[in-house]
Amino acid sequence: MTATFIHPLTSFVEKTFVITEFELRKLRHDFTELVTRALQPALWLLIFGQVFARNGAMHTGNIPYLDFIAPGILAQSVLFVAIFYGINVIWERDLGIVQKFLASPTPRAALVLGKGFSAGIRTLSQGVIVYGLSLLLGVKLNWSPLALLNVLVIIILAATLFSTFSLVIACFVKTRERFMGVGQVLTMPLFFASNAIYPTDMMPGWLKMVSHLNPLTYVVDALRTCMLADSTSTFGLSFDYLVILVTTTVLVLVGARLYPRLAT
């Protein structure tokens, strides 16, 4: 046995990246997933977006509707990919992998956050797809390196947030069948009660209030601020970041607490 003393924080960071690394190593064996995922944002932008832009049905101020929803669709596709991450966790539980990791000295929070980050990095492909479609549709994008870096970070954080949320749900429901049901029930309300495809100003008062409690709203606002050439933030970019970071931290802590349930 080689038990050397390692500072808990160093160990936590190190182990988080070990988990992320191996989650990503699995990815190189399967690329079909990347292709099938591209379909959904394409449909939303090319069909839904085109129709609503043509009719002028949405009042999105001084930016065209397609420009308005491009970041919204990116946020949505990040949400949709990340929210089903819990399925993998349940699958690993049915196999016995979760039990083995939990019997190792790895900090629970590192197991949870490591998986979250890997979901974040996996989801980056959605950014590439939405940028490609936006170019095609003539959306005026902000190409400054700082803006692109921000978008990159926001995608990773948002996917970490929603995949950890998904993991928390998995810890409660524990079976794939129930998870699929709950996942479906959660994604649509999160999506519709946000500013992804229409401005919150159009919403009735109660829905507007709900949307302000929805982390996706802040993800969309942050993406809209950074992605578009001329867009102003509703809540301020730092506030968006604050909400995303605090929510993620809380979810990781809750997830770390609940994760051992999967071994019983």
Added chain:
Amino acid sequence: MAEVVLEIKNLTRRFGAFTAVDSLTLSVNAGEVFGLLGSNGAGKTTTIKMLTTLLPPTSGGARVAGFSITTQAVGVRRAIGYVPQAVSVDGSLTGYENLLIFAKLYDLPHREQQARIAEALEFMNLTADAKRLVAEYSGGMVRRLEIAQSTLHRPKVLFLDEPTVGLDPIARDAVWKHLVDMRANYGTTLFFTTHYLEEAESHCDRIAIMHLGKLDALGTCQELEASLGPGHTLNDVFVHYAGSALDTGNNFRAVSAERATAERLG
């Protein structure tokens, strides 16, 4: 007096009104091969889950390699290896990668990692298949890889939950050969559950028979056979202590998981 590496005292776990493990007390010496037997629902898996810190006991406790399972869980985790009954290696990684991740998670010194992994692969006779995806492995290879993975950090105690379930006789023999070698080379204590009496008979220093959560018999196979009078086999011993058990313990999920494991390995 041999060093005691596992000391279980009044270990109890209840699920609602059902007592899965009832005041279990026993100790295991360093380097011993110890088999835990019992029919389905006897409490074997629940016992292993508590000893590996996956499930907190309702009352009582245990010390593994000197660490308390209730108050020093991380110490216990560093000192043990665990091979769950279900398949616990990742099919979408190679054999080598499955070992590398555990080398890193158990803080093996960087300069030793490669040597340890190479040694473990060699020991389990998997060197030639190290770069292949585990999804392509046979059942016996998967089990050997799992044992390699759980022993990379040279644990004092290796817990195995039905390590040979679903394997054909040849693969079972190979797994046992490696387990016995490991004890000989590294002094690893083996604590395992099994349904196969002949495995217990040929490999265990001592066995314990659990019945409805309670410890019913404990000793060497010879001692237990002799306790029933001359001419008795281990099978008679098992039937004597556990034979009257109703098949109450396993629910649908446990049974389907066991069958799925057998299918995946077979």
